[in-house]
Amino acid sequence: MHFIRQIIAEDVKNGLPPAAVRTRFPPEPNGCLHIGHAKAFCLDFGMAIENGGLCNLRFDDTNPDKEDTRFVDSIREDVRWMGFDWGDREFYASDYFERLYGFAEELIQNGKAYVCTLSPEEFKEYRGVPGQPGKPSPHRDRPPAESLDLFRRMRAGEFEEGRYVLRAKIDMSSPNLHMRDPAIYRIKKESHHRTGSKWCIYPMYDFAHCLSDAIEGITHSLCTLEFEVHRPLYDWFIENTSISKTLKIRPRQYEFARLNLSYTMMSKRKLQQLVAEKIVEGWDDPRMPTLSGMRRRGYTPAAIREFCEKIGVTKFNSLTDLALLEHCVRQDLNKISLRRMAVFDPLEVEISNWNEGETDWLDAVNNPEDESAGSRKIPFSKRIYIERGDFMENPPKKFFRLSPGSEVRLRYAYFMRCDEVVKDASGNVVRLICSVDRASRGGNSPDGRRVKATIHWVDAAGAKKAKARLFENLFTRADMSDLPEGADFEDFLNPRSLEERDILIEPALAEAKAGDHIQFERNAYFTPDSKLSAPGSPVFNRTVALKDSYGK
Ligand code: ATP
Numbered sequence: 242m243h244f245i246r247q248i249i250a251e252d253v254k255n256g257l258p259p260a261a262v263r264t265r266f267p268p269e270p271n272g273c274l275h276i277g278h279a280k281a282f283c284l285d286f287g288m289a290i291e292n293g294g295l296c297n298l299r300f301d302d303t304n305p306d307k308e309d310t311r312f313v314d315s316i317r318e319d320v321r322w323m324g325f326d327w328g329d330r331e332f333y334a335s336d337y338f339e340r341l342y343g344f345a346e347e348l349i350q351n352g353k354a355y356v357c358t359l360s361p362e363e364f365k366e367y368r369g370v371p372g373q374p375g376k377p378s379p380h381r382d383r384p385p386a387e388s389l390d391l392f393r394r395m396r397a398g399e400f401e402e403g404r405y406v407l408r409a410k411i412d413m414s415s416p417n418l419h420m421r422d423p424a425i426y427r428i429k430k431e432s433h434h435r436t437g438s439k440w441c442i443y444p445m446y447d448f449a450h451c452l453s454d455a456i457e458g459i460t461h462s463l464c465t466l467e468f469e470v471h472r473p474l475y476d477w478f479i480e481n482t483s484i485s486k487t488l489k490i491r492p493r494q495y496e497f498a499r500l501n502l503s504y505t506m507m508s509k510r511k512l513q514q515l516v517a518e519k520i521v522e523g524w525d526d527p528r529m530p531t532l533s534g535m536r537r538r539g540y541t542p543a544a545i546r547e548f549c550e551k552i553g554v555t556k557f558n559s560l561t562d563l564a565l566l567e568h569c570v571r572q573d574l575n576k577i578s579l580r581r582m583a584v585f586d587p588l589e590v591e592i593s594n595w596n597e598g599e600t601d602w603l604d605a606v607n608n609p610e611d612e613s614a615g616s617r618k619i620p621f622s623k624r625i626y627i628e629r630g631d632f633m634e635n636p637p638k639k640f641f642r643l644s645p646g647s648e649v650r651l652r653y654a655y656f657m658r659c660d661e662v663v664k665d666a667s668g669n670v671v672r673l674i675c676s677v678d679r680a681s682r683g684g685n686s687p688d689g690r691r692v693k694a695t696i697h698w699v700d701a702a703g704a705k706k707a708k709a710r711l712f713e714n715l716f717t718r719a720d721m722s723d724l725p726e727g728a729d730f731e732d733f734l735n736p737r738s739l740e741e742r743d744i745l746i747e748p749a750l751a752e753a754k755a756g757d758h759i760q761f762e763r764n765a766y767f768t769p770d771s772k773l774s775a776p777g778s779p780v781f782n783r784t785v786a787l788k789d790s791y792g793k
């Protein structure tokens with residue numbers, strides 16, 4: 242039971258009706274959501290659902306610079322894809338601009354805020370350093386009437402950006418620098434994705450967030466650890482505005498450690514840079530840690546939710562092993578994936594004891610983990626392809642796959658023996674001549690004799706061509722949240738993070754569509770790319786390898 246669960250359970254024990262638990266997920270629509278956000282909103286929605294309470298989706302759109310409705314749309318899509326429903330409670334901080342403005346005027350009138358003319362440099366200099374009190378702004382004691390007049394004229398657009406800011410009047414000697422008269426409104430002559438040019442002053446996060454929580458009746462405002470030092474401000478703005486009188490339950494902020502994942506960069510600003518510099522194909526590039534990228538790559542919501550539950554919620558920053566996420570993905574895909582055969586590096590095999598034009602349609606199980614997935618028919622005829630790597634002309638002792646004179650099982654088909662190796666002029670193996678034991682149809686031993694290996698294959702006449710995209714980590718360094726002094730994330734880009742391959746697939750795979758999860762037997766899990774696939778000609782993204790390295 243993690244500490245957030247404990248806090249809520251304690252509140253419930255002290256009389257909070259569980260159904261009154263109200264949380265919110267507050268993304269800023271300035272980029273797409275990533276796996277770190279998923280940790281946050283699985284917790285926000287999770288705590289509400291567990292208690293029979295509600296979770297709001299609130300867009301924290303107080304900074305028009307990089308915000309855009311296309312990010313609003315993608316955030317909605319991603320949260321919904323993850324299986325969460327915010328009903329009709331989709332809110333925007335910008336919906337509250339008028340009310341927030343009213344609270345600011347209130348603070349001014351009560352002598353708790355003032356308009357200040359210090360430049361950003363002076364602001365910093367006056368604020369000072371921890372351990373030493375700051376210096377009060379010369380405007381700190383500006384009469385409320387004068388501040389109010391200036392603030393109204395700020396709103397009216399009379400001043401250029403940076404000329405004035407509205408500051409809360411708190412404590413210039415607080416050991417917490419955030420409490421040293423923080424800015425609460427600044428002038429920004431920027432059009433906003435929802436309010437257009439209606440406003441030219443915008444509230445700061447610290448002011449807008451807590452009051453938005455209060456307006457919505459949030460009880461537990463869950464955020465990451467870096468907001469811990471902002472918490473006194475969170476409480477101050479609520480306590481010092483009239484909203485506190487209307488509240489049945491005071492919202493409280495609780496902080497938990499953000500998710501850092503090995504070989505993964507989680508900063509939205511830097512992800513934005515990857516996109517802008519075209520280092521990746523877009524926010525939804527399958528190598529990105531974004532939910533849209535993971536969806537395209539074939540990760541499932543169930544796997545991501547399971548991962549978020551497994552990592553738990555703590556107060557300590559740490560680095561989570563990417564292998565754990567892949568483990569969760571693999572576990573889910575093992576249950577739901579259709580098994581199919583595809584050959585990546587084909588070696589032709591001619592079956593000497595098979596007739597030209599004869600086709601056997603064999604039964605192949607779609608998913609041994611799920612009987613309801615049924616089976617399909619796959620063709621077998623005179624020529625097939627196997628993986629070049631499954632044959633060795635001069636095998637070492639422990640090599641049990643195909644070699645001259647040896648016998649293997651062709652998956653779902655026959656026992657097959659290699660009788661002859663055909664080479665080109667330079668000595669490369671170009672073809673094998675093999676024979677099958679017709680009595681082993683279905684891959685069953687006819688007489689109790691055993692083969693040590695089963696290999697996959699595709700029928701040469703029935704196979705279709707396709708493309709596969711193999712991904713590696715985008716970065717070569719494990720801890721991308723803590724780069725060495727002077728280093729840039731681009732120093733750690735993996736040049737081999739994407740490899741494209743031409744492959745041969747069994748006929749049934751040509752109809753695979755985005756959203757399908759497929760295990761290429763003995764290879765890896767794949768899914769058709771949602772952007773690059775065309776009807777009848779899928780491009781497969783490798784989701785995750787078959788081999789689990791978690792805890793190894
Ligand atoms: P920005 O630098 O743009 O503020 P951000 O990643 O904090 O980036 P927000 O849209 O503000 O983006 O985040 C929404 C919520 O997701 C916040 O409550 C934030 O604490 C949480 N969050 C962001 N990154 C992580 C992470 N890596 N792990 C857990 N929660 C996160």
Ligand code: MG
Nearest residue numbers: 267268269301
């Ligand atoms: Mg943020």
